[in-house]
Amino acid sequence: MRHTRYYSPATSERSRDGRFELTVKAHDSGRVSRWLHANARRGLVLHLSPAEGEFTLPTTRPDRVLLVSGGSGITPVMSMLRTLTDEGHHGEIVFLHYAYTEADVPYLNALRELAARHDNVRLLLAYTDVEGGDLHGFFTEEHLRAAAPWFAETDTYLCGPPGLMAGARQVFDRLGVAHRLRTEDFAPPPITVDAEDATGEVTFGRSATTAPNSGRTLLEQAEAAGLKPEFGCRMGICFTCTSVKTSGCTRDVRNGELSTDPEEEIQICVSVPVGDVAIDI
Incomplete structure (x- = not known):
């Protein structure tokens, strides 16, 4: 029996060696993720489909960009960050990641290295369970303004757990800039059956x-x-x-x-x- 799952590469589009990188978090109920953690090894054959989806940077790179992620939702925006830095992009890049604690931040060393190497990259870490980050708590308008006061002038790219996605959408909608938010969910959207729709x-x-x-x-x-x-x-x-x-x-x-x-x-x-x-x- 073949099982199919979708993962976002964290690799730069400009990867020089032709390889790409997947980061898979093992969930308690995750049949495929737990199997991969237990069995993935050099020489294992996996069937891959071509890349799909619309969560991508525009062909004309923006002068400023805000990348926001939470948990394992970091992978697609990590790819964007790596792509921009590999291209020698000179525009302002702000990378805001949400985690419980510092120990829960994927790619922490890689993020710090990129921020140290590129003057145009600003890294902000927001911890929800402890103090000590650049920001504390969940996504708010105050967080948005602190990270990117120019948010209304360019696009924000967001991927993370449902709570982060919902919170950010509410903020952008309330500020009248929902059209500036580009998102990729990694949990299915909640569906409420509307009795008026459920006819015919x-x-x-x-x-x-x-x-x-x-x-x-x-x-x-x-x-x-x-x-x-x-x-x-x-x-x-x-x-x-x-x-x-x-x-x-x-x-x-x-x-x-x-x-x-x-x-x-x-x-x-x-x-x-x-x-x-x-x-x-």
Whole structure:
């Protein structure tokens, strides 16, 4: 049996030796992560897919950038930091990481080395459980202003646990700069079934299957109907589950945006049907 998981490389895009680096945290209930910790060794063969997702730096590098992470969410923004420094980027880079204590900061030595070597890199460590960091506690507007007073003028890149993601989104939304926040989640977004949306039927055209709309995501409803559509991350990052909605309206559970056009590609892992929907599955 093959098990699939999605990890963000922490390597620079400009890696000189052609290798890339993955950092895998072993979770108590993590079948794949714990297996890798117990069995990963030189010569082990793993099947890899091409890189997917949209959490990337723009082609035209920004003059200023704020990178924010928490826990193992450090990996994609670590890749961004390494990429910018390898390119000789001269713009201002602020790297803000949240951890329980100093001992819980991945890449601590590498971060300090990069900050010491590059005058344009500023490293800030925020500890939630102890004093002694540059900042203390959870993400707040005060933290944001202390780290990057120019935050409204450029984009912030954020990856971390649900609490950090929710807190940062609330701050950016309240300040009217939600459009400046670029995010990648590593936990599926919470889904609340809306009784007004959970009406009508879902038609899986290619499978000639119809089922009552339960209000869950189209991926979950397809699986409940006995179908096996392709999927990967189940949180709207990898695009493996992308399918064509032939008719009807769907809502993106991450941001509430509606898709009403026919023959439109949607990610079924984060799309819930609003009324009758037909999908090419």
